[in-house]
Amino acid sequence: MARKPKKEPAGAPAWMVTFSDMVTLLLTFFVLMLSMARLDKMKFMDAAGSLRGAFGVLGSSDKAEVTKPKIVDVAPIFDDLVTRVYKRIQSHMQRLRIDRDIELVKDRGAVVLRVNSAILFDSGKTTIKPEAEPILRKVAELVRPLPMSLRIEGHTDNTRSRRSGLSNWDISVQRAVNVLKFMAANKLMPLDRMSAVGYGSLHPVIDNDTPEHRAMNRRVEFVLENLGNYREELPYLIDATEQLPF
Known part of the structure; x- marks a missing residue:
């Protein structure tokens, strides 16, 4: 079967x-x-x-x-830049003989040219005095060759403004803008390298407790900052040799 x-x-x-x-x-x-x-x-x-x-x-x-990627420490880079710019401007200020009219300081990680408002403006006014124009031209001469942008800051003391309709903040803004307009109109600085801001009495350099101290707080500051976006890029730079090819 x-x-x-x-x-x-x-x-x-x-x-x-x-x-x-x-x-x-x-x-x-x-x-x-x-x-x-x-x-x-x-x-x-x-x-x-x-x-x-x-x-x-x-x-x-x-x-x-x-091996972990090596992070570049950018603080020394910034400090070195500020120091080199500070020394260069200091030397040129002595050559131009304006070191008595302008105070040069390092503040907030930048180089600052500080001018007392009395040199540039009459009390309570926002129009630049004619005799102040040579000083502004010399400031531009200092800054223009540098690879720096210029922020013009207006500051006042805490005394209440006696001008009707204008606060200390308004005065500080108008002064900063008028300085910017003067430099732009006379082609002392490219407009795309400048900005203007007013802080009123918000950022005093010293307590407003005496007439002398209040006079020190009434000022215009020229803050020099580096051009470009390196502040955003540098903190993320790493050693390329530690990276994979992809």
Whole structure:
């Protein structure tokens, strides 16, 4: 009597299930690797270490040592720039013989030329005095060759303004803007390198407790700042030799 052929079970062969699982895992693995292609070296190695246990195909289980990227310390760069600009302006001020009219200081991480308001304006006024124009021209002569932008700041003391409709803040703003307009109109500085702001009595250099101290707080400051966006870029510079090619 002839033997009946063995009946095959319905559906895909059993080996196809294992093969499909392996292909799915490999696909997931390569998608994961592709998604990490733009990550930094530290994150890549951390992810690779996690995958070792899951797949067992990435070599030895020994933890790879990764050197952290070197962050550039930008503080000395800024300090050196400010110091060099300060010394250069100080030397030129002595040459131009305006060191008695203008106070040169380093403040808020910048170089500041500080001029008493009495030199530039009459009391309570916002129009530049004619005799102050040579001083402003010399300020522009100091700043123009430098790779710096110029912020003109107006400041007052805390004495209430006696001009109707004008507060100390209004006076400080108008004075700063009028100085900017004078420099722009006489082509002493490119307009795109200048800005003007008024602070009123909000930023005194000394307490307003005596007439002499209040006079010191009535001033116009020329704040020199570096051109460009290096303040945003430098803190993120890292040593390129420590990076992966991708």
